[in-house]
Amino acid sequence: MCKHSRIVICPFSAQSKQWVNTRENWRKARRSKIEANTERTDLADYEFFTFDGPSKKRLAVRLQSCIGPDEVIYIFGHCAPGSTIISKEASADSESISALVLARTLKKDVLLNRSFAGKIKIYGCNSALPSGTKRSFAHSFACMMKLYLYHNCEIHGYAETLVDGYVGAHKIATSDSSVVEALNKMIQRDEAFGTGIDAKYNEDHVLRPSKFRQEIEVSEDMMREVVQELTPNK
Structure with missing residues (x-):
């Protein structure tokens, strides 16, 4: 049986202390799960990447074979309801990335296969929550992925x-x-x-x-509205 990939991406140029701790915690928990389920052959370890130079290149190679519906990609970052960005640290001056840039980087820089039919989970607090008229980060990101013709994958955000x-x-x-x-x-x-x-x-x-993570569904009208919101004025 083919093992199901679990790829975790910290989409920034450097690692934070929390990312290092999270990486080690997830690795330990996953290893414990694999060892406790000896009859299952489809469980794979988590694979961790950042957007720094060498790791980004390895990620681009790895994503070429990440296609199937059982594959999961986690995008790690701090988030808030209605935010257009996720950040490396929970501070105002932290390195951050927008939904538009994240989608563009996945497509153009790390070459996520357009046939990818798995799940992309925005692993950030409240990433599925809107704020007033502002849509959630996961919703904006889902619209950008649709814009780049990723029609087969599911986008998930978290509601707490x-x-x-x-x-x-x-x-x-x-x-x-x-x-x-x-x-x-x-x-x-x-x-x-x-x-x-x-x-x-x-x-x-x-x-x-x-x-309570939520799959983000995107209509054509929603996509047009979000594209207008996130695209810089010319």
């Missing part, structure tokens, strides 16, 4: 805050601000979920996997 786990799961999400604050403090102290966080919070809060 995302917090990366250590050994218990590779992603846990909650909209409870007190839980998020506690989780972040434990992560900063390098405490594993299995040593206390499950016992402390599972009785009072449902720390559920990101089951």
Whole structure:
């Protein structure tokens, strides 16, 4: 049986501390899942890339064979409701990338196969949420991908805050601000979920996997509107 690719992209020119931690956490969690499912032969390790020079070149080679409907590409970055960008750090002066540039880079620089029929998941907090009249980042990105004639893939965004786990799961999400604050403090102290966080919070809060991620559907009218919003005035 063919293994299903899980490609994770940090679309920036350099790595952040959080990206390094996330990469290691996801790698450990995936390895644990593979080892626990010995009868399955379709599970593959995560593969991690950035948009720096050497890694970007390796990504371009790798994406040529990433086509099938079971393939998943994660785009990692900080996001907010109605944002037109995702950023490397959660700060105003952080390196960032727009939905338009991200789609263009996938097409022109890293050569994502236009026949790609898998899923692209914008792994950022609230990436599926609009804000007033502003569409979500995932929605804007989906429109740009349609514009570049990627008609076979699904675009997903996330509707709440995302917090990366250590050994218990590779992603846990909650909209409870007190839980998020506690989780972040434990992560900063390098405490594993299995040593206390499950016992402390599972009785009072449902720390559920990101089951509320949303597939972003795009109509022709929506695409035209977003293109007008994101295309620089000439």
